Amino acid sequence: MLAPLAIVAASCSDEVKSPTQAVGGDTGASGENAGGGNAGDPNAGRSGEGTAGASSPDETPPTVVHTLPLDDSDAQATSSEIVATFSEMMAPDSLDGATFSLSLGAEAVPGVVMVVAERLMFTPDAELELGETYTAIISTNATDLAGNPLQQAYSWSFSTDGTPRTGPAPVVLGAAGAYVVLAKSAISNVPTSEISGDIGLSPAAASYVTGFSLTRAGTRWTSPQVSGGVFAANNDPPTPSKLTAAVGAMQAAYTDAAGRPTPDFLNLEAGELGGLTLEPGLYKWTTSVTTSADVILAGAPNDVWIFQITGDLSLAAGQRVTLSGGARPQNVFWQVAGAVDLGVDAHAEGVVFSKTRIGLAAGASINGRLLAQTAVDLASSTVTAPTP
Numbered sequence: 001m002l003a004p005l006a007i008v009a010a011s012c013s014d015e016v017k018s019p020t021q022a023v024g025g026d027t028g029a030s031g032e033n034a035g036g037g038n039a040g041d042p043n044a045g046r047s048g049e050g051t052a053g054a055s056s057p058d059e060t061p062p063t064v065v066h067t068l069p070l071d072d073s074d075a076q077a078t079s080s081e082i083v084a085t086f087s088e089m090m091a092p093d094s095l096d097g098a099t100f101s102l103s104l105g106a107e108a109v110p111g112v113v114m115v116v117a118e119r120l121m122f123t124p125d126a127e128l129e130l131g132e133t134y135t136a137i138i139s140t141n142a143t144d145l146a147g148n149p150l151q152q153a154y155s156w157s158f159s160t161d162g163t164p165r166t167g168p169a170p171v172v173l174g175a176a177g178a179y180v181v182l183a184k185s186a187i188s189n190v191p192t193s194e195i196s197g198d199i200g201l202s203p204a205a206a207s208y209v210t211g212f213s214l215t216r217a218g219t220r221w222t223s224p225q226v227s228g229g230v231f232a233a234n235n236d237p238p239t240p241s242k243l244t245a246a247v248g249a250m251q252a253a254y255t256d257a258a259g260r261p262t263p264d265f266l267n268l269e270a271g272e273l274g275g276l277t278l279e280p281g282l283y284k285w286t287t288s289v290t291t292s293a294d295v296i297l298a299g300a301p302n303d304v305w306i307f308q309i310t311g312d313l314s315l316a317a318g319q320r321v322t323l324s325g326g327a328r329p330q331n332v333f334w335q336v337a338g339a340v341d342l343g344v345d346a347h348a349e350g351v352v353f354s355k356t357r358i359g360l361a362a363g364a365s366i367n368g369r370l371l372a373q374t375a376v377d378l379a380s381s382t383v384t385a386p387t388p
Contacts, residue, residue: 274293336352342381
């Protein structure tokens, strides 16, 4: 367990700004640093790696253009990750436990700070408290790649849902949670797919990311089909080490999910889930699992489902896994030892761990994450990162 992060104190010279206030540096910023876009889009304000001009130094300070959870939002899941998106890429060594803090009153919340391109992610070491208000602060020690600091400290607050959790404790993704698609050997795509968030591949190189029309941009690649970045083991530092940590975290999360003892349901309906409404809990099958009709996961915002599957997982064409009652995709975990296949126009919810391959057929979609220990194959698919 990490030591609690230090709370960043605001002073007269380090005024704290909230996301609802204008942040110094937005007015008159260059196109690469402008924080435009949809306020509800977690990738709003993303930019390339370029500077304001090839012959002039970058002197534009970074700004925070979006946060998750949103400022003043309530009923957030207690398993929420905290995310801040900047107007440009940030210096990774300037964003750590001394720069970012999450606090409950005067008490600092311990956790892990990760930086991927323009995004800071904070994963608490444990679930947040029920029905409490938390405050996140980023200090002016945060700088962009050119060394320009935030002009003013930045803060936002949110409240968690007060409903007690039903089901097992959620699986902690750690560094793997920075990616919406993460694989080890290959990520293939039949255009055109829509990926909301970042994708990562390691230890394989970017040549094993196919079908995305990649453009190299230093620490990552960009693609018109990916709202975030494409990160591979042969990108510039610190990408390789960050991907190594993410893959390790993915494997640890898989092991955690697979090792949860004493299932509430064992071999339910012999693995045919079509037409069922499933309550929160730990489910285990020693066979493959199929869904020939729609499946409903019914529960409250903090409730958790973990599905342990020894064989394969197949969602038939046109069938859907849907959530009801406030259930959230980040609290649904599919741990699959075999292959995962979502059929044509099928839809799923949750975080999918596969020890082997994950495949989405044409028109298939998921609100969640695809984390495979071999390959992920997409075909005109939609993958959307879950929001708090």
